[in-house]
Amino acid sequence: MKPPFEFGQVVFIARASSHDRQEIPCPVCYGKRRVTVILGNDEQVSIECEYCSHGCNPASGRASEWKPWSSVVETTVTGIKLEHGKWCIECAAYVGSDAEIFTTREAAEEARIVMFAAAIERAQACNHSMKYNGRKRLSWHVGYHRAAVRRAQHDLEYHGRKVTDLAKGIEA
Numbered sequence: 001m002k003p004p005f006e007f008g009q010v011v012f013i014a015r016a017s018s019h020d021r022q023e024i025p026c027p028v029c030y031g032k033r034r035v036t037v038i039l040g041n042d043e044q045v046s047i048e049c050e051y052c053s054h055g056c057n058p059a060s061g062r063a064s065e066w067k068p069w070s071s072v073v074e075t076t077v078t079g080i081k082l083e084h085g086k087w088c089i090e091c092a093a094y095v096g097s098d099a100e101i102f103t104t105r106e107a108a109e110e111a112r113i114v115m116f117a118a119a120i121e122r123a124q125a126c127n128h129s130m131k132y133n134g135r136k137r138l139s140w141h142v143g144y145h146r147a148a149v150r151r152a153q154h155d156l157e158y159h160g161r162k163v164t165d166l167a168k169g170i171e172a
């Protein structure tokens with residue numbers, strides 16, 4: 001089996017990814033850090049934006065989304081290996097399959113365009129589901145915090161009564 005490239009040959013690598021993280025204004029609260037949720041009875045509740053708060057950190061008004069990127073890199077072949085019937089090519093800092101390595105910049109550019117289109121689609125699908133799930137989660141949090149308020153009110157009334165009863169005992 002003849003190797004697809006030679007040692008020291010100048011080649012062009014097409015690369016694309018949908019996983020370049022970039023910071024954007026929060027797509028749910030638009031940087032306001034709070035959102036208003038309208039409940040089924042038309043009551044409006046203002047709550048902290050859950051989408052841009054992480055763990056114990058308060059809402060930041062900033063979020064991150066996946067940005068696709070692609071490039072063509074000119075490099076030279078520094079190693080050629082045959083692994084399980086497939087050529088594995090080493091080029092300076094890159095090791096990968098020969099499917100992404102080309103002898104001309106034009107061929108690499110053509111492959112980059114196809115790979116970039118796929119990366120854009122993956123990034124959009126990922127960003128869409130992140131945004132959708134973030135919004136969906138808000139209604140759950142309204143329910144959760146309301147239940148906590150009801151519990152706290154109940155406790156407050158209970159302990160308030162206890163204090164009053166104790167005070168009556170002291171007076172008597």
Ligand SMILES: [Zn+2]
Pocket residue numbers: 026027028029030031032033034049050051052053059060061062
């Ligand atoms: Zn937010």
